[in-house]
Amino acid sequence: MSFLELRNAHYTYENGYQAVKDVNMSFDLGEKVAIIGQNGAGKTTTVKLMNGLLKATKGEVLVDGQSTSSQTTAQVAKKVGYVFQNPDDQIFQSSIYKEISFGLKRLGLEESEITQRVREAAKLCGLLEHLEEHPYNLPYSKRKFVTLAAVIAMNPQVIVLDEPTAGQDRLSIERLGVIIDELAKQGKLVITITHDMEFVVNKFERVIVMSNKQVQLDSHAREVFWNEEVLKISDLKQPYICQLANQLGLRDVLTIDELLEEVNQ
C-alpha cells in the first residue's frame, strides 16, 4: 500500500467553488514528485488535502493507511509537512532559531535534541550562521529556507513544497535541488508544486499535470514534456531544452547531454 493516497478526492470551498474534482494520486516514501499546472488548476488545494489543512468533501485521502478525515490537522501534519508558497504566511518568531525550534518545543523534546535538530536542518538549508538573527533581517529568498528548515526539523515522512523556486536565484535553486535529493535519500516523500519547468526537468522524474481541477497526466517527465496534447490542454510550455530540440526537429530529448548526443549522431 502507498504511503499517501488520494482516492476520488473532491474539494469544494465554503463559498461553493469546486477546486478539486475526482483526483486520484498515490505516492511511496523515497519518491520525488513534481505537480505542475496553470494558476487555479487546483494544485495548492490538492496538497492542502494531503496534509489535512483541508479535508476532502467527497472521496478519501489516506496517509500511512489512515483517512485524514478521522484525524486532526495537527495529527496529519506530523506526517506531512507543508512549506507555504509565501514564507511570511508561516514565519512569526523573533529569531531563526526560535522559528525552527517552535514545533519541536511543542513536541516536548529535550533541549539537547531540539538544538541538534535545529542545527541539522539549518545546516542543510544554509542558515547555520544566521540562527540568532531576526527572520526579517534576511531577504525573502532566505526566509523561504527558514520555513523549509522548520518543516525539516519536525522530521515528517512527507514534505510538500509549494512553489519553492519562486523568488530564488540560481544558487538557491541549486541548493533546493540538493536538499530535495537529500530528503528523498533519507526515505522521505518530497512533493513539489512548481511553475518552474527547468527545475522540474532537472530534478524530477515523476511529474503530475493538473488542469481544470483534475489530473491530466501522471507520468515520467519525458512523457509529459513531449505530450503536445496534454501541454496544450494544460496551457503549459516545454522546458527550454525541449523547445530547442523541437526547433531542431528532434523529439523526446530531456537533457542537454541527450540533445548533444542526438545532434552529433
Ligand SMILES: Nc1ncnc2c1ncn2[C@@H]1O[C@H](COP(=O)(O)OP(=O)(O)OP(=O)(O)O)[C@@H](O)[C@H]1O
Ligand atoms: N479559500 C478559498 N475559497 C474559495 N475559492 C478558493 C479558495 N482558495 C482557492 N480557491 C479557488 O480554487 C481554485 C484553485 O486554487 P488553487 O490554489 O488550488 O490552485 P493552484 O493550481 O494551486 O493555483 P496557483 O498556482 O495560483 O496557486 C482557484 O480558482 C482559487 O481561486
